[in-house]
Amino acid sequence: MSAFTYFPGCSLRGTGVAYDESLRTLLKVLGIALEELDDWNCCGATSYMAIDEGSAFVLSGRNLSLAREKGNHELLAPCAACYLVLRKTQDYVGRYPAIAEQVGQALSASGLPPLDGVRVRHPLEVLYNDVGTERIRKSVKRKWAGGKVACYYGCQLVRPFAEVDRAHDPTRMDELLRAAGIPTVDYALKTKCCGGSLTGTIHDVGVRLNYIILKEAVRKGAAALATVCPLCQHNLDVYQREIRRSTGEKLDVPVFYFTQLLGWALGSDPDALGLKRQVSGRRLVREWFAEREVAVHG
C-alpha cells in the first residue's frame, strides 16, 4: 500500500518505546511501510523552544529537509510535541521572512536542500484518512474482552493546528477504536492538558492534573485510557501509585497507546505491541490480553 518516512522522536526511544513498537506492528499488519529517517535529530520541542526559538526551527528544519532529500515527502511523526513543532516550523517559515532566512541559511550551510514540499502526518489521521474505519472494521481478528476506554487526545496534537482532528471535540480515535469493536466513553476532558513536563519539575501540580484526567475518565465508566502522545501516556501511567497514596483512592487503570489497542484487535502479538510495558493496571492488562488468546474469530 503506501509508505512513509518515519520520525520517531526522542521519547519513542525511551519512555514511549511501546508506542514505537505498536505503531510499527500495526502498520505492518495494514501493509503500510515505514522507513526511519536516517540520522534524525531532536525536533526542538517545548523545552528547547523556551531557550532558543531560532535554533528550534533550524532543528525541525533539518528533519524536514532530510525527509525531502530522501524522496518520500510524507513524514510520519507519532509524538504530539514533534508533530506540532514540525508543523509550526513549516507554518512560521512560510509566514515570517526572518525565520525563513535563518532556517534557509542554516540548511544551505550544511549542504541540505530547502525544507518545503514535505507533508507532516500523524498516525491518528493516517489511520482515519488513509486506512479508514471501514477497513479497520473488516480487519478485526479479535473480539474485545476488556472494559470501556476513554480516548484522551491531549493538547498539542489538536492545537493550535486542528488538522489531525477538531480542536475542541476530536472524535477520530473514538471512531477508530469503535470500528475495532472497542467501546469508548463520552469524555469531556479529552483535550485538557496533562501537564507535560510539569510532573518532572513542579511535581505536585503535574500529578494533580493527571489525577483530574484519570478520575474523570473513571467517573465516566472507563476502565482504561487510550492516548496518542508519549508524554500523555507517561504522565497518566506512571504516577498512579502516588495518586493512590495522596488521595486514598483505588485508582489503577491501564493507559494505552491507541495503536496498541488497534494492533491487538487486528490480531498482533501482545509483546510486539509493547503491552508488557504498562506500569499501572497490570492485572487488567494480563486479564484482557494475555489470557484471552482463544477469542479469535473471522
Place this chain on the structure above:
Amino acid sequence: MDYGPRRIIAMVREGFRTEALASETIWLCASCYSCAVHCPQQIHITDVMYNLKREAIGSGLFPKRFPIPVLAQEFYNVVRRRGRAAEFLVVLRMALRTNPLVLFTMWRTGFDLLRTGRLPLRGERVRRMPQLPREAS
C-alpha cells in the same frame, strides 16, 4: 503561580519588565495552546509566554532554583551536545541543580520505568552533529 496570565500581560504592557521576567508564572505555561485557540482576538499567547521565557533566560532574571527553567536549560544543553534528548540525563541534571533530594522521591518511578524497559541509560547521538546549531547563543 505568582501572577495570573492576564496580570502578566498587563505587567508587560505597563513596563513591569523585571517583575514579569522574574515570575514563576511564565514557566508554568505547559504550552498546551488552549488560550491561543480560545482567544477571541487570536493573540498567540503561547508564543508570548515563550518570548518571555527566552527573555528571562537571556537577561538572567529567571528564578534560579525554580525547576522549570532549569529543566529547559538542561534539555537544551543535552540536545546541543548530542542532537537528541535523553530523558534520564535531562531529569538527573535538573535535579542536581535544583534539589538533589527529589532523586530520593523519584527512585520508585525510575525503577518502574527500568523494569518495563522504558528508561535507557545510554542516550543516542546524531552522527552529523556539524549540521546542527551548536554554538551557545
